[in-house]
Amino acid sequence: MIVSMQKVKLIFLESDKEQILNELQMHALFMPDKKHFKSVTPSEDLIRVGKAIEIIERYLKNLLVITRLLLSLNLNSWINIA
16 A cells, blocks of 8 residues: 655654654654754743743652652551541
8 A cells, every 4th residue: 555655753862763763664653854954952942831831740750749648648657536
């Protein structure tokens, strides 16, 4: 069966380039055309998104710690009552 080609734009870290392309090719998701590769400097929007992700990750990590603490305190008080 012949499938029409579709163009895709992939954005990833330079250090991950070879691994990502090899994985995609190995799973037959697409055939990379190396003549179209170009390195770009991150845009302002991309930098802002990265910073937002870091903030969210820290928030979620803190939330997980607080949740675990509250659960352990709640469990301890429940055990003392019984």
